[in-house]
Amino acid sequence: MEVDTVLVKVASRCNINCSYCYVYNMGDDGWKDMPALMSQETIEALSSALKTLCSDQSTPFATVLHGGEPLMMGARRLAYLLSKLRGVLPLTHPLCIQTNGTLITDEILDTCAAHHVAISISIDGPKPVNDKFRIGHKGESTFEKLVAGIDRLRNHPKATQLYSGLLAVIDPLSDPAEVYWFLKKLGAPSVDFLHRDGNHSNLPFGKESFESVEYGTWLSELFDTYLSDTSPIKIRFLDDLMKISMGGRGVKEGIGQKSYGILIVETDGALTKNDTLKSSFDGADKFETHWNVRNDQLSKIVKTEEFSKYHRLQVPSAIQCKTCPQLASCGGGMPLHRWHDKNGYDNPSVYCNDQKYLIQKINTRLKEEGVIS
Ligand code: SF4
Structure with a gap:
């Protein structure tokens, strides 16, 4: 077991208040007890832990700064953090920031460029789509500030190195072609699309039932638009599904059968599970053992039985998945999407029928194009 990604919560607060956010709007108030920002002492402990991890494992891992809003x-504090982290992470180890884009300044971009940091910005689509959920603390629009941040990034002299892509949460009620062409106009090299949080006890937004296929239909229409573009931006979700259908492997968590070693570091240095699990039940993202970067070696944590148990959660246990002809492509979906209050994670993804619909669509198209038989 090796670490693929260390996701670091450098800030536990956010300057905006997206209504779908699992951190602040899904009933878990744990963030209130956390330091608002990672302290200098914790930054030093983190960089020391990452340095040791670099020497303990041969495979490079990514470090992603997250929040709240990083x-x-x-x-100034970001410059200190990045100099500490890049000081121990060779350039073979990607260092990235996932941001809502509204606080980007030239000074921040210069610092990121100096430390070879890639920036991904969250935006869901054109203004009416974005501002439906990505709003400020008083319900105000975030769109103009967000697009200004993206423009600043695009106009930076090191934009090619800095701008890694966009992250969009799917609104199944939006027009996928309109969203695609809008995001393409923002000059991003790639776009990651995320499904909404939700599970069998709390259906995701826009999904009428387990059987319904609103997300499958939306993604199939996006796929048609994607293939109609002669110079498309990368969409890893669709690329992975096509690659797997053609006998290759995916690179994105939640697609295919590859499992990923992901560790989360909170602002106080505590190690937790993937925090999207918070949407299942209160405390779902906590380990029983209270590990912390100040005291514990990351490469030892991932070798413990407790971490293994968490890691095995990525492998679907439901009989429907084990016998499913689409398992190689679908992988059973993300654990948070399998949750049911009655029987835990022992279910197919709540997006099961959406996945079947989309995979069928992709396979049919690849056959028509003569890419697969
Ligand atoms: S979630 Fe559904 S489509 Fe995916 S592997 Fe399980 S049964 Fe198959």
């Missing part, structure tokens, strides 16, 4: 650190 740019709430401000330019």
Whole structure:
């Protein structure tokens, strides 16, 4: 077992308040007890832990700064953090920031460029789509500030190195072609699309039932638009599904059967599970053992039985998945989407029928194109 990604919560607060956010709007108030920003002592402990991990494992891992909103650190504290991290992480180890884009300044971009940091920005689509859920604390629009941040990034002299892509949460009620062409106009090299959080006891937004296929239909229409574009932006979700259908492997969590070693570091240095699990039940993202980067070696944590148990959660246990002809492509979906209050994670994904619909669509198209038989 090796670590693929260390996701670091450098800020536990956010300057905006997306209504679908699993951190702040799904009933878990744990963030209130956390330091608002990662302290200098914790940053030092983190960089020391990452340095040791670099020497303990041969495979490079990515470090992703997350939040809350990571740019709430401000330019000076961020510069200190990045210099510490890049000081121990060779360039073979990607260092990335996932941000809502509204606090981007030239000073922050210069610092990121100096430390070879890639920036991904969250935006869901054109203004009416984005501002439906990605809103400020008073319900105000975030769109103009967000697009201004993207423009600043695109106009930076090191934009090619800095701009890694966009992250969009799917609104199944939006027009996928309109969303695609809008995001393409923002000049992103790639776009990751995320399904909404939700499970069998709390259906995702826009999904009428387990049997319904709103997300499968939306993604199939996106797929048609994607293939109609002669110079498309990368969409890893669709690329992975096509690659797997053609006998290759995916690279994205939640697609295919590859499992990923992901560790989350909270602002106080505590190690937790993938925090999207918070949407299943209160405390679902906590390990029983209270590990912390100040005291514990990351490569030892991932070798414990407790971490293995968490890691095995990525392998679907439901009989429907084990016998499913689409298992190689679908992988059973993300654990948070399998949750049911009655029987835990022992279910197919709540997006099961959407996945079947989309995979069928992709396979049919690849056959028509003569790519697969
Ligand atoms: S979630 Fe559904 S489509 Fe995916 S592997 Fe399980 S049964 Fe198959």
